[in-house]
Amino acid sequence: MNYSDIDTIAAFSTPPGESGLAVFRISGPESGLICDKLFVPFGTRFPKPSDMEGYTLAPGNWGDMDEVVLACFRAPNSYTGDDVYEISCHGGQAVRQAIFDSVIAAGARSAGPGEFSRRAFINGKMDLSAAEAVMDLIGAQAEKQAQVAFRQLKGGISRTVHRRVDQLYGTLAHLEMLLDWDEEEERAEDRATLIRELDEASVELGRLSATFVSGRVIREGLAVVIAGSPNVGKSSILNALAGRDRAIVSPIPGTTRDTVEIDLTLGGYLVHLTDTAxxxxxxxxxxxxxxxxxxxxxxxxxDLILWVVSPPLPCVSEREREALRIDQLVAQGKPLLVILGKDDLRITLPQEEDLTKYAAQRFAGVPSMTWSDKQEGDLTRLRDTIITFIGYGQLQPDPVTRERQATSSTVGDMESHEVLTHARHKAAIDRAIALVTQSQMDLKNNFSFDLVAITLKEALTELATITGDDVSETLIETIFNRFCVGK
Ligand SMILES: Nc1nc2c(ncn2[C@@H]2O[C@H](COP(=O)(O)OP(=O)(O)OP(=O)(O)O)[C@@H](O)[C@H]2O)c(=O)[nH]1
Ligand SMILES: [Mg+2]
Structure with missing residues (x-):
């Protein structure tokens, strides 16, 4: 859809359906005039900018309809940067319809998806990565999701990217200066200095790109799948983590026949948990x-597999098959935790049924933990193991990893570093890294400074797509079309 960015737009910001209140927004140059036509003030109309006043909605021949609160945010001090009027009305269908119809009849246009935020972007109220964070914040189910979205909304990613942009512009200025000199004056040290400067930029960009591993999990949630042979206690684990009886549990092997999926939050992180047949x-x-x-x-x-093994141990051929499948998954790079289930039965079992020994032989090197839904503390241990995995990207981070994480830019120290949560941002950063590396190669190969400058400018263009400083209309449309109407 092609939008005009100068007319007056209107939409409900609250979802359809009955509610105590609903919020309707009008943004654009005509918004004040439209409200004058439709609302009769209780008292003086907006004595100060950004005031709120009580009004009667009296849309022409319909008579009085509702008592509302009108909030006025005058340009440029509003969400969109234009004059914005926010109407809090009663959230019934008839009132909502009356407001919508009368505001449109009075000259506003029904806003498209994300059009308020698009205006905010066009008017320079927020950059593109902040606008994307608005939708993330609206969709956030878990605390950490909301935290990273809010940091991005407040310009976290933009500031980090701008630091790298400034760094590359510094190198570009250095290059331009050298371009003005005669060929003969060009010295090897100049090339070496430029390569070193680009090294620093490349390392920092690489660090930022690496944060996407944890950033993606925070934004999209961690996909945890419980698997194993029939009757080992998989559904019981799902129920324990969910804190309710979501999946049917029974002593009959083959109880779960389809996948059962639930969303839960662990330590503030969103987890998509799947129980399998x-x-x-x-x-x-x-x-x-x-x-x-x-x-x-x-x-x-x-993203993480909980593979459950429980007594009684399966027959030899099945053990082989299971061990082979686990090996395959581990070889594919799938993080996998072997859960040695029904641990409360251990004391009643003969030595040869000891699962700990069995796991040590069969799944050597694969992290494992004992589990019983009857033992106090096991649920906390399992939860903590999953949270640790999200935080460190490993099931059993050694002290060195913990230390390294604490000083690097991953979830471990989110307070002082930004994490990339959007594939679009990561792709742009990776392309910028490739172009910076190309520039370094060209410098090493004694190619002309002109050529290096062109490649560096391309890298800067890539970074500018993140903040929207240099972005195509098509990309803007793609991004804002994903928004809901009214935001
Ligand atoms: N003693 C003991 N029994 C358990 C434990 N966990 C599950 N069980 C029992 O084991 C049986 C199977 O449990 P489920 O959770 O249904 O096992 P499942 O792996 O989902 O089984 P399928 O869906 O048939 O593949 C049930 O009778 C459970 O009560 C445990 O920690 N200790
Ligand atoms: Mg089951």
């Missing part, structure tokens, strides 16, 4: 086979 071997039941296929595709998508 037991990976039964050689089943002839078509429903069971479909369940196994779905379990396998959930494993493909998993």
């Amino acid at each position: 037991g990976l039964a071997v050689d089943s002839h039941d078509p429903i069971e086979r479909e369940g196994v296929t779905r379990a396998e595709s959930a494993l493909e998508e998993a």
